[in-house]
Amino acid sequence: MPSRMRHEIGEQPEALRRTIGSLLPRIGELEKLAAGARQVLFVARGSSDNAAVYGRYLVESRTGRLASLAAPSVATTYRSRIDLDGVLAVAISQSGRTEEIVETMAWARDCGARTVAVTNGHGSPLAEAADVALLTEAGEELAVPATKTYTTQLAALAVLGAGLGADVDTADLARVPDEIERLIEATEAAEELPLIVAELARVQGVVVSARGLAFGTALELALKLKEACYLHAMGLSYADLLHGPIAVVDERTPAIVLGAAGSPVLAGTAALAARVTEAGARAYGIGGGPALAGSSSLALPGPALPEWTAPLGLIVPGQLVVERLARALGINPDVPRGLNKVTQTGV
Template sequence: MNATRLGRLMDAEMRQQPAVLAAMADRFADVGAQAAALFGGGGGPAGVAFLARGSSDHAALLGRYAVELQTGLPTCLVAPSLATAYGREPEGFRGWLLIALSQSGRTPEIVDLTRRYAAVGARVVAITNDPDSALARTAHYTVGLEAGPERAVPATKTVTSQMLAVLALASGLGTGGMTAPQAAELPAAAAQLLTDTAGVDRAAALLATVDRLAVVGRSACYPAALETALKLQETTGLMAHGFSTADFRHGPIAVTGPGTPALLLAGSGPADTDTLDLRYPLTARYAPIVLAGTANEATLTWPTLTHLGECLLATIRGQQLALAISRTLGIDADHPTGLAKVTLTH
């Protein structure tokens, strides 16, 4: 089979991202204003909690960074099993904002937990691609992704749209975050990446020969590292694992060596120098390195934006890499063995 026929749906949906992001960027200021309006003149939320699974959880992590950076509010990622398995109700979240993310809006535990948080007095925002879903009906305000149908099992356009949505929500909760003009830069930057595949092909040629890989990033690049590892896992079966740069130094770096490369994601933020500095201990371990980011010497580059929106560009590079490796291995990324588009966890 022609390799370009493998992963056709994933490829097509990735290429829709500039248009999907442009639509979200057009609503950026309004989404932020709606988040602020949920609390009227009451001074804003007492804290912000994010509820998600899978790829949506990686968008939630970006949102947590954005909210903490801009507002200093207590912020957390909800552990659904505390309620669904252990029976702990979220009584302490009255006056908080809960941001629940589910691309389908149908994951039972996400819908269930959203109802529980609303019942104890949290204000709830849903981010979903289905504005008529059970999750949307539970929320006080819904950010519809408007990404259109997504049929490939690996989520692509919905993930980056979720990431831009959480940045928009964060912008309404405090000053100093991404602005609407900055959001408007992202569609063109995404389009530029999607037409630039030479570095992707070089990286894929190396990584298709290994069965283990560390994907490492910090700050804005950490959610992208986790998402890239997930895309590699589900499309290729590669034992890829995402790490925070700081956590990676605390022991997991020991997994790398001549047969276990590291994919480093490093943009233009203040924490990215730490990731770039990993090249020295990795070289001492004879570990192959693929660098992705804003540095001139990176194999996979993206434009320097100097804000958290670079997470979306790093995520797109990870999508491209997953698709390229799967094609090199003769795997159809659209239909990974044993996986379904919607995972109905409880």
């Protein structure tokens, strides 16, 4: 029987249609809130933190604003005061009930920031406390590994980028649900999918790498491999990987390399895959078109989307690999050991 995780992967196109349709009309509201903001501060943990990495790259590469990731302990444990005048604080939480994230957003507001919440938790403390709440329309997510709540967060952050003046065409965002629907079918029909799963089932560790707007996808896929398959998965920018950790990639530790077609970092991504295979290791490509596929041992298709929206699709083949790999390893991907849907990290 299909797992709940696989069922929710399949729900992503419709969840994205609802979310994008709901949030695109709010670009003007975001423009007004962000007027004069010189910096964006993202507040998140777990999968939401990986979504924030996408948000950071989108804001810095397309809006001309500085963006950074918050360290919540500065607010909740050190209780430091920072001048956040002119800062837009964006708190991301699937449930909207993670106390650390709610408290950190309140701290940011008290320090002078304007606040935005990105959450699937309608009526949650995070949504109620923010100046603007971007509510995703993923519906209830029952599997512990985030799938549709993660991609709808990316959609909300894409709308946020447009509201901050990103040089993008929002029509690209409207194409995402249909493209993900196609990508799910294409990935499951790919001969390479069972081969990649079979090979990964024989290893204990894997490196997942990308750069630029796709980097958050690499981090998210590594997290899913750890959560649902119990692999020692390391998510790294390929620039950082080449600075030393490349030594861990060998015949027992393959690499998964992700890229967006048309990205300025694609040539480097393909070169990394080639270096991995030349060293005698296996490289599995996701996306990147012929350039990455030609440098990889095996490759899965990516979305036919421009770089700024490609991360919404790039994670999907990875989700399908994780779900199949977990079941191949005899693991129930819906309820990984030691995890709950809402994680309270304390202060």
